[in-house]
Amino acid sequence: DGTVFSMIQPTGMFHLGNYLGATRVWKQLNDSKGPAQTLVFGVADLHAITVPKPDSAQFRESRLGAVASVLACGVTPDRSILMMQSMIPEHSQLNWLLGTMTSMGYLNRMTQWKSKSQSSGNTDSVKLGLFAYPVLQAADILLYRATHVPVGEDQAQHLELTRYVAHQFNSLYKRDYFPAPQTLLTRSKKVLSLTDPCKKMSKSDGDTMSQIYMNDPPEIIRQKIRKAVTDSITTEFYYDSVGRPGLSNLIDIASGVGDTSVAQVERDIAHLRDYRSLKDYVSDLLIAELTGPRQEYKRLIADRGYLLSVAAEGSRRAREIAHRTLAEVMDLMGF
Numbered sequence: 333d334g335t336v337f338s339m340i341q342p343t344g345m346f347h348l349g350n351y352l353g354a355t356r357v358w359k360q361l362n363d364s365k366g367p368a369q370t371l372v373f374g375v376a377d378l379h380a381i382t383v384p385k386p387d388s389a390q391f392r393e394s395r396l397g398a399v400a401s402v403l404a405c406g407v408t409p410d411r412s413i414l415m416m417q418s419m420i421p422e423h424s425q426l427n428w429l430l431g432t433m434t435s436m437g438y439l440n441r442m443t444q445w446k447s448k449s450q451s452s453g454n455t456d457s458v459k460l461g462l463f464a465y466p467v468l469q470a471a472d473i474l475l476y477r478a479t480h481v482p483v484g485e486d487q488a489q490h491l492e493l494t495r496y497v498a499h500q501f502n503s504l505y506k507r508d509y510f511p512a513p514q515t516l517l518t519r520s521k522k523v524l525s526l527t528d529p530c531k532k533m534s535k536s537d538g539d540t541m542s543q544i545y546m547n548d549p550p551e552i553i554r555q556k557i558r559k560a561v562t563d564s565i566t567t568e569f570y571y572d573s574v575g576r577p578g579l580s581n582l583i584d585i586a587s588g589v590g591d592t593s594v595a596q597v598e599r600d601i602a603h604l605r606d607y608r609s610l611k612d613y614v615s616d617l618l619i620a621e622l623t624g625p626r627q628e629y630k631r632l633i634a635d636r637g638y639l640l641s642v643a644a645e646g647s648r649r650a651r652e653i654a655h656r657t658l659a660e661v662m663d664l665m666g667f
């Protein structure tokens with residue numbers, strides 16, 4: 333029962349973190365959908381402009397590309413509502429209402445705007461949209477009165493804020509109107525950069541070697557994994573996220589792809605005696621996993637008409653829910 337909701341920003345090709353931390357889980361939820369469940373997945377294009385996108389033609393392509401990617405991951409429009417945030421004006425409207433209930437202090441404690449603002453110490457030039465980003469995210473989630481939100485670990489803070497905003501509204505208007513949405517974390521809640529395993533794998537990392545993209549062909553996957561930063565202990569491969577972060581990241585990736593425990597992966601690799609074999613083992617798993625989505629993406633991206641129709645139809649269905657919630661909220665508030 334309940335409503336599952338999640339979104340992804342259309343900023344370039346999805347990477348392995350997006351895939352294992354989020355969109356593959358969306359597919360799994362899509363496939364196991366119960367009759368009383370509603371699944372809503374979306375492209376967060378309004379959020380994407382908090383990092384300026386002055387090339388509008390390219391931005392338009394990315395938005396469509398994101399729809400193709402979500403479909404390529406296996407989310408299907410017959411079971412899931414697949415929508416585009418900007419096509420549903422209610423997101424912006426609820427954002428305003430909730431913004432009046434969110435304290436600056438709470439927003440100030442969110443870490444993401446700080447890491448994205450690059451303004452060392454001086455916050456005067458930080459844009460309002462970037463600072464208030466989590467309020468729009470709360471609006472996204474609460475608009476569908478979602479009960480479960482599958483995301484990677486980097487979104488956990490935003491989910492806490494969402495529960496706080498829901499609570500603010502409920503206590504102000506003395507109604508149990510918004511359910512507190514639960515964060516659904518996966519096994520691969522934090523996939524790390526291949527070139528610097530002390531950081532998360534991130535779309536904003538300029539180094540393409542740090543990420544595996546969903547549409548990387550097999551030879552590129554193999555090359556990136558071979559070059560992944562590890563260590564010089566090659567007699568034994570075991571999980572130690574503090575002492576051996578690079579190796580542990582590869583083990584985590586194998587565990588995520590195979591949906592098996594870290595202990596199981598350790599047993600599977602126990603016989604390997606050099607990094608080349610270990611890395612080939614991980615590459616083989618990744619190649620087998622990503623070949624389907626890569627081919628599907630290639631097929632879908634050539635069919636703009638289809639992608640536009642999926643986004644339009646999904647957004648129309650999402651809007652029915654969004655419209656009802658916004659009307660109820662405004663009514664409760666006395667508008």
Ligand code: TYM
Pocket residue numbers: 337338339340341342348349350351352353354355376379468469472473481482483484485486487490520521522523524532533534
């Ligand atoms: P975004 O676009 O940065 O990332 C999309 C999803 O991928 C997950 N993710 C990761 N998971 C594991 N390891 C990583 N290295 C990694 N990098 C990214 C993210 O946690 C996310 O689940 N603010 C959101 C988009 C958003 C949203 C929402 C999400 C807007 N409104 C409402 C949920 C509900 C974001 O920027 O995700």
